[in-house]
Amino acid sequence: MHLIDREALDAVTLGARYRDGSTTPEQAVETALARMAEVEPALNAIACDMADAARAEAATRGADLRAGTDLGPLHGIPVAIKDLIDVAGIPVGYGTRAHPPRIAETDAALVARLRAAGAVILGKTNLLEYAYGVAHPLVGQTNNPHDPARTAGGSSGGSAALVAAGAVPLALGTDTGGSIRIPAAYCGIVGLKPTFGLVPLEGVFPLAQSLDHAGPLARTVADAALLLAALTGQAMPMDPVDPAALRIGVLRAQFPSEAANAPVGALVDACLHRLAGQGAQIWEVTIQGLEEATARLMAILMPEASVIHRDLLPVNPQGYAPGTRRQIEDGFAIPATDYLLARAYQGDLGAAVEAAFDGVDVLVSPSVPFVAPFEDPEIADGGDSELLASAFSNVTGHPSVSIPCGMVDGLPVGLQLTGRRGGDGALLATARAVEALLHGA
Missing domain, CATH: 3.90.1300.10 (Amidase signature (AS) domain)
Structure with a gap:
């Protein structure tokens, strides 16, 4: 149904x-x-x-x-x-x-x-x-x-x-x-x-x-x-993008690693093949430190969230979902050194991601390495985690969009495209061109 x-x-x-x-x-x-x-x-x-x-x-x-x-x-x-x-x-x-x-x-x-x-x-x-x-x-x-x-x-x-x-x-x-x-x-x-x-x-x-x-x-x-x-409050000009002129950087490290999720990666590769068939240039891109993005994001997110809930939590701790309460409590235990190192990494990774756009127009991966599960997964790092592809652009602040790119076992798969900081209009123009190619618009 x-x-x-x-x-x-x-x-x-x-x-x-x-x-x-x-x-x-x-x-x-x-x-x-x-x-x-x-x-x-x-x-x-x-x-x-x-x-x-x-x-x-x-x-x-x-x-x-x-x-x-x-x-x-x-x-x-x-x-x-x-x-x-x-x-x-x-x-x-x-x-x-x-x-x-x-x-x-x-x-x-x-x-x-x-x-x-x-x-x-x-x-x-x-x-x-x-x-x-x-x-x-x-x-x-x-x-x-x-x-x-x-x-x-x-x-x-x-x-x-x-x-x-x-x-x-x-x-x-x-x-x-x-x-x-x-x-x-x-x-x-x-x-x-x-x-x-x-x-x-x-x-x-x-x-x-x-x-x-x-x-x-x-x-x-x-x-x-x-x-x-x-x-x-700003116009988002989206000049037409010719797929033949696109330079696409593929973040292969953000593709599924587990065999059960291989069809998601295969579908995204098929989309890339269609883009290549239109003349797009496709390269695999490696960004130093990208594999640490989820862990570093959590080292920032958890203590910042705990500070926000510092006064709320004691009022009615039993009113929180147990998992939310546990995450807030765990955030208080993260050392300040871990938080400060993660904030320094934030700047370093941001510079490394921005530098990648000297050679490509957009960075591409599956939005999530699997289709919708039955329940929301726990926040995790390593393997085919839900945040495998998405976390890095929150850390760096780059614009990132998920567009539908097909179905696996009757469930949608997203294609994630990430662009230069401040280049939201250009990213959307690229996404619109890819959308039109994939969906025949």
Whole structure:
């Protein structure tokens, strides 16, 4: 059984329909709400229903369009928001039971930018507890629309699941070690972690402030670019990219090493073969120290997360999921020397990754070395870990995007592309060219 609506409209198409009069923001929101009701509770993706507010906002956006006021490509487009991002007047629950949901007093900066761009905030989405890799047992795992017996991934699983299921064209997630790209890969959609600092994080509950990013989940690269432009307040020019002119660096160390996961690597290699057939130049790239990325990321993430929870944890330690509580407690035990060495490594690896772009346009690997498992894996280092490919760009701050590249055993596989720091538009343009080649657009 799957819960995929292959007829659902992407944001670009939906916006065009508004402007040719064939549908309205009001109708789009009703369609989205009806689809959400169809897929819940099977997906367990929705943290807070904002139906009444969304209808009112859609009515305003529709009236504006009919009166000749057009705020741009996101005008009237429904967007879902991960439930650790503040939306004024709406409970924010963080995926926890350590304390009751808090009513946000103001919109997070990125939500305010979405409203300024005309978007309609449809609702809040479930996540792993405090985005820290564990589903709280009283919240539960978000399930995958391709197979609801499997996880949608984390921590932005609710956002990814609703986009993949066709309930909403766009959603916001956060990414500290892969939490946008991993669920995007599992759910067969596009997930972008922008350049560090490009998207404002005021009003977003932190996991690790040296590593946190927020960004889009979408069904197409073009939609992701629209959402990123709204989040940053900057246009994201995507000049056409000729695949024949691409120089692709393959990070072979981030391919699966375990035999059971070999089909994922084989599928990505087949995609690379298709690119080579169009004239792209393909090289295998080795970056010194890259193999340490996950361990070093954890040496930064864990103590920073523990400091954030230093005052929260003692209030109700039993309210946390046991796995989250254990990770927070373990973070207090990491020596300051390990943290400082990891921060120094952060700078060194960032320089080494940036230098790699002197010879290639984009770095490529599988987004995750396996398809969606039945449960969210524990955070791990070594072997085919979930963070094998994604962790390094959180450490370095480089923009990185997962796009769907095919299926293994009926489940999606993601292709990860990473670009220069600050080169988000160029990365998206490359991703759009690869998307078009792989999917015949």
